[in-house]
Each structure stands twice: as structure tokens, then as C-alpha cells.
Amino acid sequence: MTWILRDGQTSGKGYAATSASMHLVTVAVSLRQRGCALTRDDQAAARKALDGLAVRLLQEGERRGRGQAVAAEMPDLYRVVRACPDTLAGARDKALIPSRAQDPAGLLAGDVALTPRGMVVSVINRQDDPEICPVEACTAYRACLAAEAPPRWSEPTAPAFVGVDRHGGASAAWSRTP
Structure with missing residues (x-):
């Protein structure tokens, strides 16, 4: 989760916390589909780490994400x-x-x-x-x-x-x- 928030994108920039959260869900589902015994505690620990990192980014004044989406043509x-x-x-x-x-x-x-x-x-x-x-x-x-x-x-x-x-x-x- 630290890597995703720090520099996980191909551009070398970190993802926004909401995007990182979606990645966490995707990883958890993928691991379960592949037969890994992922417990709720495992996922909760990753979620807690993500939430803590997101809070730290906010405290440091860093805002990420694209902002308001443009209207579709x-x-x-x-x-x-x-x-x-x-x-x-x-x-x-x-x-x-x-x-x-x-x-x-x-x-x-x-x-x-x-x-x-x-x-x-x-x-x-x-x-x-x-x-x-x-x-x-x-x-x-x-x-x-x-x-x-x-x-x-x-x-x-x-x-x-x-x-x-x-x-x-x-x-x-x-x-x-x-």
C-alpha cells in the first residue's frame, strides 16, 4: 500500500487514496480467486495501513486525484x-x-x-x-x-x-x- 501511494503509477507518481483502495479490493478478490487463504484480518491490516498513509498525505497537504471529471461529449x-x-x-x-x-x-x-x-x-x-x-x-x-x-x-x-x-x-x- 505504501508503494501504491508513493509511486505506484507508471509515471512514477503515487495513486490517490481512493484509487489505492480500489487496488486493495482488486488484489484481495484476485488472491481469493487464486485459492490464497486471505483472512479478514489480513485485509483489515492492509486497509489500516492505507488509511494511515492517506491521513498522512492529507496532513502534509498533498491532494491527489483528477478532480471534477469533464462532461462527456x-x-x-x-x-x-x-x-x-x-x-x-x-x-x-x-x-x-x-x-x-x-x-x-x-x-x-x-x-x-x-x-x-x-x-x-x-x-x-x-x-x-x-x-x-x-x-x-x-x-x-x-x-x-x-x-x-x-x-x-x-x-x-x-x-x-x-x-x-x-x-x-x-x-x-x-x-x-x-
């Missing part, structure tokens, strides 16, 4: 939407991408209303091009969910955007479960 949006597979997960992702929802995991299906002018979450307007229209994407996603998942995932108390497991089925992995 329209060609980028089309490429991302077109890269989504024709699956339940792909339909969900297409519905999330154009809407740029801040916290889709906390939304319930009853929190999302489709209107003639658009999709009401906070304010999401209908787009002229149906390929990148969040209302069209949400409509397609909800239809796919209703067709492929048990009825409980279509109830108003279900998450608006459900997790999709590795087998392509709806799961409660994303937040409040019905």
Missing part, C-alpha cells in the same frame, strides 16, 4: 451507449448513462415517473434522438426487467435500477431490497 455518449450489450444489464446501463443520475442506487421505481415531456427524477428531459434519450432507455430497461425478472422487481417499492448478477438475473446487490 455527444460522440462519447453514443460510443458508450452503443457498447452496452443487448441484455438486462446493458438495458439498465443505457438507462443510467444519459440520465447521469447522481445516486441511482437509492432510487426506488416509485421515485421515477415517465411523463410526455421526459423522465422525472429531479429533471431529466427527453432527447430528440431516441438512441440517447434517457426516457426511451428507461422505458426499454423497465420493459426488459418486467420480461426477464420476477414481478417483485417491477413493484413501486423495488429499486429503480437493480443489480444484475453474473448470470444476467436481477439481484438486490444495489441497495434497498423490496
Whole structure:
């Protein structure tokens, strides 16, 4: 963890603490998949070391990371939407991408209303091009969910955007479960 924060990038600079944390999770999962007996104590020790190093960086006034992400341009949006597979997960992702929802995991299906002018979450307007229209994407996603998942995932108390497991089925992995 020290090396990742100090000079882990190929540029010789250290990663931001949040990126280093993601690396820690990735390493832990990879080790377990390879049959290593990694205990919670092992991972907790690494997490504690990472947290201590991150605090020290803050105390030294060093800020890392890219900061605010730049807005996606329209060609980028089309490429991302077109890269989504024709699956339940792909339909969900297409519905999330154009809407740029801040916290889709906390939304319930009853929190999302489709209107003639658009999709009401906070304010999401209908787009002229149906390929990148969040209302069209949400409509397609909800239809796919209703067709492929048990009825409980279509109830108003279900998450608006459900997790999709590795087998392509709806799961409660994303937040409040019905």
C-alpha cells in the first residue's frame, strides 16, 4: 500500500487514496480467486495501513486525484451507449448513462415517473434522438426487467435500477431490497 501511494503509477507518481483502495479490493478478490487463504484480518491490516498513509498525505497537504471529471461529449455518449450489450444489464446501463443520475442506487421505481415531456427524477428531459434519450432507455430497461425478472422487481417499492448478477438475473446487490 505504501508503494501504491508513493509511486505506484507508471509515471512514477503515487495513486490517490481512493484509487489505492480500489487496488486493495482488486488484489484481495484476485488472491481469493487464486485459492490464497486471505483472512479478514489480513485485509483489515492492509486497509489500516492505507488509511494511515492517506491521513498522512492529507496532513502534509498533498491532494491527489483528477478532480471534477469533464462532461462527456455527444460522440462519447453514443460510443458508450452503443457498447452496452443487448441484455438486462446493458438495458439498465443505457438507462443510467444519459440520465447521469447522481445516486441511482437509492432510487426506488416509485421515485421515477415517465411523463410526455421526459423522465422525472429531479429533471431529466427527453432527447430528440431516441438512441440517447434517457426516457426511451428507461422505458426499454423497465420493459426488459418486467420480461426477464420476477414481478417483485417491477413493484413501486423495488429499486429503480437493480443489480444484475453474473448470470444476467436481477439481484438486490444495489441497495434497498423490496
